[in-house]
Amino acid sequence: MGAKQSNLHWYVLAQDWNGCKRRLQKTNGAEAKSVNEHGDLPLHYACYNGLAPPDIILALLNAYPEAVRQENRLGRYPLELAMINYQIDDPYREEVLSLLRWYRPSSGDAADLNGLLPGIFSNKPPKQMYSPSALCVVCMEVPSTVAMIPCGHICFCMNCVSTAASCGKCPVDRCQIEGLYQLQEKQIITTHQSMVS
Structure with missing residues (x-):
């Protein structure tokens, strides 16, 4: 060198x-x-x-x-x-x-997830989305609203995603997470209703 x-x-x-x-x-x-x-x-x-x-x-x-x-x-x-x-x-x-x-530099506000993880959330959803559970697999209290890219599994709520996704793998199929997609309100209702029917 x-x-x-x-x-x-x-x-x-x-x-x-x-x-x-x-x-x-x-x-x-x-x-x-x-x-x-x-x-x-x-x-x-x-x-x-x-x-x-x-x-x-x-x-x-x-x-x-x-x-x-x-x-x-x-x-x-x-x-x-x-x-x-x-x-x-x-x-x-x-x-x-x-x-x-x-890793993203801290914005000083732990609740500001988008500030902590800019560039990780995509505006484009995965090709297909699957909901293994209507509730977040971490807290089991809040509806799951975050899909993993590329696999499309909807596993986390916004409160749990920063710690849960930190391992870099989807908890359902263990594929490498390349990005995240936050479902919009209409998508949340449609996805979770399809689980019931």
């Missing part, structure tokens, strides 16, 4: 996780934005080695939230690198993939 790397790049390469935290603190997160000659941010490096613990991934994301949507010169995003490099049986894999897939 080249000389244009920041100290934070080197700490990630060395897998010195405590050093990474100290460096982020010392530079007030500024080095999380540093790019080497290959277009790699420290977050890319953390995903390349497939060994960075979730708290390091989160610290890098908190320091530079835009890193999750930045590709390197090879056209690779951090999520793609993590999917390739974290082994299937790695205990960190699901949490790291979930962080990279769903």
Whole structure:
């Protein structure tokens, strides 16, 4: 690797996780934005080695939230690198993939789901929608109004979706969630009436 790397790049390469935290603190997160000659941010490096613990991934994301949507010169995003490099049986894999897939900087209002998850909700519904339960599968109190994309299972209410979908998989068929769709009032009535008939 080249000389244009920041100290934070080197700490990630060395897998010195405590050093990474100290460096982020010392530079007030500024080095999380540093790019080497290959277009790699420290977050890319953390995903390349497939060994960075979730708290390091989160610290890098908190320091530079835009890193999750930045590709390197090879056209690779951090999520793609993590999917390739974290082994299937790695205990960190699901949490790291979930962080990279769903992380958005906090708006300060925990109730503002769209502020916390911009870009995840689609205006276009899945091709087909299925309602395994009229009630949210998490709280079992509120009607389910959120469909998973691409599978179309309507499983969650808006109150539970941020925590329930954080694993990145549909609870019914375990497919990877690529997005979410909030049903409109007419769709909710039609979907839940079809379950009764």
